[in-house]
Amino acid sequence: MTRSIGVGLGERAYEVVVGQGLLDDAGLRMAPLLKRRRTAVVSDETVWALHGARLTASLKAAGIAVMPVVVPPGEQTKSFTGLESLLDRLLALELDRGDLITAFGGGVVGDLAGFAAAIYKRGIGFIQIPTTLLAQVDSSVGGKTAIDTPRGKNLVGAFHQPRLVLADLDVLATLPEREMRAGYAEVIKYGFLGDFAFFEWLEANGPAVLAREPQALSRAVARSIEMKAEIVAEDETEQGRRALLNLGHTFGHALEAETGYGEALLHGEAVAAGQALAFRFSAAQGLCSSQDATRASAAMAATGLPTRLSDVSATPFDAERLVAHMGQDKKAEGGRLTFILARALGEAFVAKDVDAGAVRTFLRQEGAV
Numbered sequence: 001m002t003r004s005i006g007v008g009l010g011e012r013a014y015e016v017v018v019g020q021g022l023l024d025d026a027g028l029r030m031a032p033l034l035k036r037r038r039t040a041v042v043s044d045e046t047v048w049a050l051h052g053a054r055l056t057a058s059l060k061a062a063g064i065a066v067m068p069v070v071v072p073p074g075e076q077t078k079s080f081t082g083l084e085s086l087l088d089r090l091l092a093l094e095l096d097r098g099d100l101i102t103a104f105g106g107g108v109v110g111d112l113a114g115f116a117a118a119i120y121k122r123g124i125g126f127i128q129i130p131t132t133l134l135a136q137v138d139s140s141v142g143g144k145t146a147i148d149t150p151r152g153k154n155l156v157g158a159f160h161q162p163r164l165v166l167a168d169l170d171v172l173a174t175l176p177e178r179e180m181r182a183g184y185a186e187v188i189k190y191g192f193l194g195d196f197a198f199f200e201w202l203e204a205n206g207p208a209v210l211a212r213e214p215q216a217l218s219r220a221v222a223r224s225i226e227m228k229a230e231i232v233a234e235d236e237t238e239q240g241r242r243a244l245l246n247l248g249h250t251f252g253h254a255l256e257a258e259t260g261y262g263e264a265l266l267h268g269e270a271v272a273a274g275q276a277l278a279f280r281f282s283a284a285q286g287l288c289s290s291q292d293a294t295r296a297s298a299a300m301a302a303t304g305l306p307t308r309l310s311d312v313s314a315t316p317f318d319a320e321r322l323v324a325h326m327g328q329d330k331k332a333e334g335g336r337l338t339f340i341l342a343r344a345l346g347e348a349f350v351a352k353d354v355d356a357g358a359v360r361t362f363l364r365q366e367g368a369v
Contacts, residue, residue: 001218005225007141008233012161016141016229018222020214022168023054023129027062030127033163035098038065039127040090042113043104044073047131050174055104055129067093071109075261078108078147080156086116100125100163106132106179107139107267111154114145118160128165132175133183134268136167137190137224138245142232148261152328153253159237167225169217180210181304182268185248185275187220190227192275192296193244196346198223203299210303243350247340248275254325255312265312272300276307281362282341292345309367319360319368326359 002019017029031037039059043052048070056066069089071077090101103113103126110128117126130140146157172180184206191199201219202209208216228245235242252267252274259265279293297307306312326337337354 003218003222005222005229007161007229009161009236014161014163014165016165016167016225018136018167018169018218018225020168020170022166023051023171024058026055026129026166027059027064029166030059030100030102030164031062031064033125033127034064034100037063038067039100039102040067040069040093040095041102041104042069042071042086042109042116044071044077044106044109046073047105047109051104051131051171069093071112073108074263075108075148075267078112080147080149082112083116083147086112087120090116090120095120095124097121097124100127102127102129103140103162104129104131105135106130107135110135110139111145111157112147114143114160114162115147115157118145118158123160125163126160128162130165130167131171133172133180133221134186135183136172136221137183138186138228140165140167141225141228142242142245143236152325153256153261155328161236167221169212169214169221172212172217177210178266179268180212182266182272184210184303185268185272185300185305187224188299189245189247189271189275190224192279192342192345193247193340193348194346195223195227196344198227199299199345206299206303240350243338244340244348247342247348248272248278250274250326250337250339251277251281251322254322255309255317257325258317258321259313269306269312272305273307273309273312276300277309277366278340279342280366281339281359282343284362284365285341285358288342288344292342296342296345309363317363317368319363322363322368323356323360327356 005016101117103110128140130136143159143161146154209220248271252270256270276297279296282288283290283293341351
């Protein structure tokens, strides 16, 4: 079953299509958006080796010329160096502002290609074909594009909405188990932040989602996208409610920075640990019950996701360094920390002016030094 979910942004509205076999008819779905029957397809080496031939065949069958631009896999590619290299290669293809870039990969490729599209000749359209669970339910929808810097994650970027998103559930069959779990952290986030019934469904059906059982996977992905689409349509540039989508990210990004943005800690794993920390910090501040915090952690731990600092690193983290990273977070204002915290499962809120000392004390209680 194929579902189409609209992201209502007026003249810039677009569809997110969720289903099986979407790569095979990608050409037919993309052709109406192309002024010229050609597209630069930005992908990474791993995804292109697995799925490039199938996408190319689909596009060629629709009369679309494919210009592959293949980049190294991994978070390190989402950098100033990686961006410069990608832009140079796109310029060499002589794309004009009527052409479209296709981002074909996980969150790194989507963020990098989307940001390149936002600034190439002052803006060119792009299409997202996300190939990881995390990208399908989160980063491919909503127009956030960015690169990392040594000072923090996603600090340089732009809001640039795609023209179309094709979330083919079949490509997840080749996704490693660890990547599936990492993506699941972003799925359960939607239950934590605003849909308690969805959280309860995931408690019961999480194993089926991770096992890629078609009906469970389809429901989990579609419901996640529905919630994100609704929030993005209401608050495109994260001035209000959209900030809730960052639940767990302030803690998580700090952990990523300390572990070097690499394979030691995947983004979804950092978000899982960050969400558990956010719930326990909320409980420590008297904002939510300790039972809810325990239940949130248990739901993630049951799928093998990290929920404690010791799950992330055997070497204790430095609380001062973690708080310093949080000060660089995009949500920080005037040197004060902003967190997404919880009043209950399914009820998150934006907490501004959070005391850094309280965070430091909490982190030390959690095992930091």
